[in-house]
Amino acid sequence: MDERDKAINDSLVRIYSGIMWIEENELSKSKFNDLTMKEMHAIHAVTMYDHKSASEVAKELHLTPGTLTATVDRLVRKGYVERLRSADDRRVIRLGLTKKGRVFYRAHEAFHNMMVNSFIKDLDATEIKTIEKALWNLEQFLHEHS
Amino acid sequence: MDERDKAINDSLVRIYSGIMWIEENELSKSKFNDLTMKEMHAIHAVTMYDHKSASEVAKELHLTPGTLTATVDRLVRKGYVERLRSADDRRVIRLGLTKKGRVFYRAHEAFHNMMVNSFIKDLDATEIKTIEKALWNLEQFLHEHS
DNA sequence: TCGAATAGTTCGAACATCAAAATAATAACA
DNA sequence: TGTTATTATTTTGATGTTCGAACTATTCGA
Numbered sequence: 001m002d003e004r005d006k007a008i009n010d011s012l013v014r015i016y017s018g019i020m021w022i023e024e025n026e027l028s029k030s031k032f033n034d035l036t037m038k039e040m041h042a043i044h045a046v047t048m049y050d051h052k053s054a055s056e057v058a059k060e061l062h063l064t065p066g067t068l069t070a071t072v073d074r075l076v077r078k079g080y081v082e083r084l085r086s087a088d089d090r091r092v093i094r095l096g097l098t099k100k101g102r103v104f105y106r107a108h109e110a111f112h113n114m115m116v117n118s119f120i121k122d123l124d125a126t127e128i129k130t131i132e133k134a135l136w137n138l139e140q141f142l143h144e145h146s
Numbered sequence: 147m148d149e150r151d152k153a154i155n156d157s158l159v160r161i162y163s164g165i166m167w168i169e170e171n172e173l174s175k176s177k178f179n180d181l182t183m184k185e186m187h188a189i190h191a192v193t194m195y196d197h198k199s200a201s202e203v204a205k206e207l208h209l210t211p212g213t214l215t216a217t218v219d220r221l222v223r224k225g226y227v228e229r230l231r232s233a234d235d236r237r238v239i240r241l242g243l244t245k246k247g248r249v250f251y252r253a254h255e256a257f258h259n260m261m262v263n264s265f266i267k268d269l270d271a272t273e274i275k276t277i278e279k280a281l282w283n284l285e286q287f288l289h290e291h292s
Numbered sequence: 293t294c295g296a297a298t299a300g301t302t303c304g305a306a307c308a309t310c311a312a313a314a315t316a317a318t319a320a321c322a
Numbered sequence: 323t324g325t326t327a328t329t330a331t332t333t334t335g336a337t338g339t340t341c342g343a344a345c346t347a348t349t350c351g352a
């Protein structure tokens with residue numbers, strides 16, 4: 001790995017941990033400061049209106065069923081998520097966001113918008129294409145290694 | 147946020163969680179499967195030969211002193227890290243990697259190399275410049291918001 | 293209809309985290 | 323120099339995070 005590659009790697013590592021930290025920070029300063037990062041990701045996985053089953057959400061988050069139960073318990077207690085018993089298959093629990101959950105979802109979405117805008121500001125169409133190519137490369141790599 | 151920005155955002159989110167998952171996966175399949183992601187990050191922060199103090203490492207990881215103590219306890223027990231009492235200021239604990247810790251560090255580094263190579267494969271010098279610009283943008287954003 | 297499969301919950305153990313109190317060593321200053 | 327303040331780390335108690343395995347309820351298949 002030459003100097004340039006090392007610099008890119010270091011930048012990626014800084015960005016990775018920077019994003020984690022800044023999201024945590026924004027969260028703690030907002031009115032949603034009763035949420036942890038993990039809970040935030042869970043709310044994002046539940047999505048706005050899909051009413052996915054508990055299993056589907058667990059799979060998406062790479063969590064075991066038991067862990068998801070515990071997470072949902074907390075999010076229900078805090079008022080962000082609700083459990084909806086499925087009518088056609090009564091084993092299935094479908095998950096949805098409460099009004100409070102949806103307010104948070106949109107706030108979090110807005111933050112992501114800001115971040116993306118910063119990421120690609122000052123870039124012209126050709127440059128954006130390059131970014132897309134690189135991101136696609138990285139997604140391919142992740143896909144191949146899973 | 148238009149379609150294109152949304153696609154980039156979604157890609158970033160997928161990459162973010164993809165990296166987390168793939169690193170966890172590689173870890174569990176390797177001979178270092180007694181390590182968690184958090185412990186892995188801690189070992190990375192300790193670095194190869196710097197012998198940073200506990201406070202410095204805690205700050206880098208955004209952890210409270212107490213949490214770092216607990217983490218180091220575990221890493222010492224598992225044989226990756228050692229505590230070195232500082233000679234000039236006996237309050238200070240300096241942290242270092244054991245031989246086992248350094249072997250892991252290099253293995254993890256190699257994985258990152260692979261990832262970066264995938265990221266920038268097929269890109270010419272101009273395109274790499276664009277990537278560097280975008281990464282710099284993102285780092286600026288993170289810097290401004292902290 | 294009865295056994296197998298599926299969806300989710302419960303339980304016990306280890307890890308992760310923080311805030312606040314405690315301990316130990318050094319620095320500051322009177 | 324001796325006392326006080328500051329700094330570095332550890333300890334403690336509480337809550338959250340995670341897994342695997344055992345358990346419950348429901349549906350599917352033969």
